[in-house]
Amino acid sequence: MSGGKACGVAVCRNSYYTTRDKEEAVSYFRFPKDPKLRKLWVSACRRKDSINPETSCVCSDHFYPEDFVRDMRVELGFAKRKKRLRPGSVPSRRLILNKGLTNEQPTKPCTEGCAGADDDNFYPPSAFADKPTSDLSSASASNQSQEDYETLLVEHQRLKEEFDEFKKVASLEIKKLKLKLRRKNKHTDGRTRTILEKPFDNTIDLLPKLKKAQKDWNCVCHSLS
Incomplete structure (x- = not known):
């Protein structure tokens, strides 16, 4: 504005x-x-x-x-x-x-x-x-009851629409939260696997060197015997 x-x-x-x-x-x-x-x-x-x-x-x-x-x-x-x-x-x-x-x-x-x-x-x-200033007490009870009934129907419909809207909004937000949680868990699982796999990768890389060292040691021992 x-x-x-x-x-x-x-x-x-x-x-x-x-x-x-x-x-x-x-x-x-x-x-x-x-x-x-x-x-x-x-x-x-x-x-x-x-x-x-x-x-x-x-x-x-x-x-x-x-x-x-x-x-x-x-x-x-x-x-x-x-x-x-x-x-x-x-x-x-x-x-x-x-x-x-x-x-x-x-x-x-x-x-x-x-x-x-x-x-x-x-x-x-x-x-x-x-607002009317005349006395409303002259209105018939049946007319008043009908008006009250119609008012309640309108209020009931309004509350129903608000409740349906609330459920719709709540459902949408829950879906968003679940999606965020899945993404976070996926990211966390990936980092955990990386941390756990790294030491084993290093160990696997050392195996050939250990085998060669063992072979060289056996040769030395055989020469001395």
Whole structure:
């Protein structure tokens, strides 16, 4: 991401220069190309001035952990961290100032292309709206149960996919370790054979000399007798 790029959310002061040295990396995402989803992003930024979705970005501080795709290779330390958004994710976190805080001058949205922002993190739109303020107790128990059931099904599928990905990554890493171990053992066996065979090679080379010396000694003894 090039210098000067800033988050488009009105109350956010994050930019590349202010977050590049943070211990926890802050990622910047381009606005989605889907018109409906893009409109939700623009609304979530809550800016009084205009914002250009073609060149603006939103930082990762405005998404919840469940909005990001889990990467088992990253979590196991086998790959570098790169945040990716789930399908239909919309900024919904830290969009307004906390009560009692002054509204400092917000950062300006990107006026140029947000280089380095991830184009692969955007998908078809999903429903997005502020939390309803009406009393939810009037909802029927059957509808609530159905919603809970569907939520559990989605969560079950998500956990199954993560488990399958974990097994795949673990299997791949185990194969790599076994291959390294075989290569190391092969190298060690070769060195061991070399060390053990060298003294015997020297002994074999000495045998003809020993036989000649024995023959010469026998001749001398025979001459003296």
